[in-house]
Every structure is written in C-alpha cells, then in structure tokens.
Amino acid sequence: MNNKDIAKILYEISDILEIQNVQFKPRAYQKAAMNIETLDEELKEIYKKGGIKAIDALPGIGESIAQKIEELLKTGKLKYYAQLKKQFPMDIAGLTSIEGLGPKTAAKLYQKLKIKNLKTLEAAARTHKISKIKDFGEKTEQNILRGLEFLKSSGNRMLLSEALPLAEKIIAELQKVKGAKKVVYAGSIRRMQETIGDIDLLAVSDHPKLIMDAFVGLPEVESIHSKGETMSSVRLKIGRDTDLRVLPPKSFGAALQYFTGDKNHNIEVRKIAIKRGYKLNEYGLWRGKKIIACETEEEIYKKLVMETPPPELRTASGEIEAAKKNSLPKLVGYNDIRGDLQIHSEQTDGSASIEEMADAARKMGYKYMAITDHTKSLAMTGGLNEKKLAQQGKEIDKINKKFQISNFKFQILKSAEVNILKDGSLDINNETLAKLDIVSAAVHSNFKMSRVEMTARIIKAMQNPYLNILFHPTGRILGRREGYQIDIDAVIAAAKKYGVALEIDAYPNRLDLRDEHIRKAVEAGIKLVIDTDSHSPAHLQFMKFGIAQARRGWAKKTDILNTLPADKLLTAFKNLKKK
C-alpha cells in the first residue's frame, strides 16, 4: 500500500462524509490526503522508522487518521472505510471527475438509479433516465453527456509552456475591447506551476458586459459553461477551460491576490485576516463594511503585517510564516542568468550549428554558453567519442577567436553531456574530460533499476574527479514517465561531498529537479545551475521556466552558479572540487 493508494482512500472518505453532510471532517480528510500525496517518502518507510508517532507528527494528520493509516499499512484494509463504502459503493472519484458533478450528486444518482461508475452513468444519460429524477433536468443530463465526451477526449494538464502563450494570446485579444483597462493572467499560470489545468484571467473594466461578450465570442471558444456580469467560464477548442473575472478598477489588487494563491495559501491568508478582525475577499480587505485595502496586493499583505510573497511561492508551504517574519528569500530573478550550460548542436541531436546556437545565445543577452553534445554510448544521437570531442574543442576555439576579433564579449565553453553507464562509470576517459571547461553527466539508459542501485550508480558517477554538473537528476518527463527511482537526499549529500552542482533542466516537459528537491538542495547549501537543454535556437527561450522552477524551490541568486560571469563560474566549479 503506497502513499497514492492511501491518499485515494482518504479522499474517498472525505467525499462520503461530504455526502452525509458531516461538518468539518471532509476538509480534515482532504487535507490529510493532499499532504500525503506531496510527501516524498513512503508512509510505509516513515512508519517503519518512527511508528505511529511519526505518522501523527505529519501535518494535517492527527491521532485518528494516523491510526487509520497504521491499519491500512498493517492489514491493507480499513474497517471504517469499508463501512462507509457499503452505503456508497460507487466509484466517487470517477463520477466526480465530470465537471459540475460532485459527491452529493453522485450519491443521488446511486440512490435513484444505482449508477456506480462512468459506464452506467453514460448509459443512464443516453436513455434519458437522469432528466426524469427529481432535482435533475434536461440541462443536467446534457452537461453530464458533454462532461463524458470531454473526459474521453482530453489528457491531463497542459504544460506551462503551452498555457502561457495561449493565455497571452487571449489577453491580447481582450485588451482590444473598448473599456478594457487591464487584462492579466492569475492562478497557476501566474504561480508558474509546471502544469496548468485551467487558465484564469482577470480584467479590469468599467464596461464588464462588453468584455464578457468579447470573451465568450473569441474564435478559440468552443462552448460556454457559464456567463455572468463578473464571471464567465468557457471551454476552448483545444479542450481546456478558461475563466474570466471582471472587476471594478479599484479592486484590482484584491482580485489579483484572491486569484493568484492556491487554495491553501488563500485559506491561510484569509484566516490571518479574520484573526485581525478583517474579512478578505476578491473586492478588498474589509473592516466591517469598510474596505481598508484593495488597490494593490502589497497594501493588503501589509495590512496583514506580512511581506508580499512572490506569486511562485503562494502554495502554503512555508511562505506565509516567512512573510510574517519578514524573512522571505530574495529569489533568483528572471534577468539574473548570464549563460546557458546545456546546449546541443547538430553534431549530435541538435538542429543547429554551434555558431548558430551561439548567435541565439548572444541575442538572449548571455555572456557565455556551454556546448554539451551527447557522448558515444548514446548511439541513437550519434554521440561523440574522445576524438570527436577533441575536434569539436578545436572548432570552438576557432569560433571563440572570431568572436574576440569582433569584440562580441561572448564565450563558448567546451563541455559535454557525458553518459553515466550502468555501473556508474562515465563513457569518456578522464584524460579527455580534463580538457573540457565543464564536465556534465546524465543517465540515459537502464531507467528501471531499483532505488538503491540507481542511487549508488549516480553517486559513483559523482565521485569522478572531473564531474561538475549532474544533468536532469531524476530523469522524469512530464506526462510520459515518472523518472528513475533515486534517493534524492543521498544524491544531495553526495553533491555536497564531491563538489558537484545539480541542474535544474528548464526544458518544459522535464523541469528536473522538481521544486521540492530544489528546496532541499538550497537548504543543504549545494550549488545549482539552470539550463535549457536546447536542441534548437528557439529552445533557449525555455530559460524562464527553469528560473520559475528555481523560484518555486526558494532558490536565491547566490544558489545558482550560472548567474556568475564566465571566469567566476569556472573558478566556482574548481573551488567546489577543492573542498
């Protein structure tokens, strides 16, 4: 029984308690489930080490839920859950994945029509049995059928790199509407989360109706979920939902605050407001019937006696406590990066020449970049061997000389994405590695090793005296694969011991390290780099996603080595090795 299984059961208990109109408990179970999902250690392990006490100590989990987890870990079953399930034996998670269908509706459908899952739901909707139940009608039935179609056609969430340009395009169209003073994105896009469910937009306008009409009439819109004076929700043709809120100009800051933080952040902030005798909603911070702050986010947070957390941090994971103590970190900025340390050329699997990539990097305002082609054991990319790496080095020397003559103040660093073999050795000899400016390495094969073996393999590679950076340390690909099993704490400890920096790979479907790993690395005091893993000039633009990832991991400028000028960067790598 792993964390996912346990969380799923707790979510289901929450839903059933919700159906039974139990007060407060649903939220408690939901919170516990959410916290369990984000743990990076298995409850099984935590229990083995610290027993029920250690489980009880986890946030959102108290005596009662801890006991239930213990029962699940020991027996694989939970009596309390089985009892609840007897009354409501339907697939609640499946049924409630339909937009607009919640646990209570699922319960009614079960009680009236014995609907247990999506299959029986569809059959009932198609034969018009649903519209005949009391409290249900024609529209509800249609909405259920539409929801079923949507589920069949859509995948999970979209990448930030897909959502951001789409949001920007819609914003550009809405800004043309008469009376539109401001249109911005909020929600998970403003937090720069790695994946996005819905797009949340905010507009400020004195003519809300005009902008709402324009919004639901956009060519990208497929259908309208709801349309009101201040809020509308649509489904786009690409199968994604977008919500727009229109507010009076004065409420802009309050609305931005309200619609940026995730649910947990907002709950926490509103609690603080209540404690201080206020009420906080999307129109402002209220004392009684009087608004005392609303125009900017800063004045609202200030009235609550705290700093304004950067949007990327607003997930109730410590930023509120830090903001109260004025101890929020000064995060690495979107303009702090001076060079990109993972770039591929056409000599392996890139699409452009070294010089073309360098031109693109200079246009980004960088002072340097590293060419990191694959090495020989990655046969499918035509990986370079020792001889070809030496040749590439000579070519780089020539281009650098040319740049010097043109007074470009830009340097190409010699590097490589060296393969870590199954036994943890590198596939390029040390003599050749010694001649590179920076040595980076990554795992590209044998992904399915056990956690113990994979961790040992990577740590062995980190012991190589020439290794400077471990690229995309977990190997995960968003929407495709989990990543290999590693003990991230052990890898971080090894990074510290052997003077190796860890990469934050900015490629939109990698974003590897993950935010919580970055945070651990920062706390452990190890150094990081942010690279794009570019295979074409256009990919260099991905840097902002890597920086966002670093920010969500609480990384400061000083934690990120490629915020340094080239000479200091190379010295920093050397110094890491001396320790």
Place this chain on the structure above:
DNA sequence: GCCGTTTTCGGCCCGACTGTTTTCAGTCG
C-alpha cells in the same frame, strides 16, 4: 478530525453561477 501569537476546546475561507424551483443546494476555484 485537526490545530494553537485568542485556544488542549472551540473554532474551521469566500463568493459567483447554474439548474431547478420559487428560495436554495451543489459545485467550483
């Protein structure tokens, strides 16, 4: 059922929109 800068007891975030009915429950973010 959880939690603690009001608290080991008494609180627990907030509002808009829909659908189906006539005043609101359910859902969503």
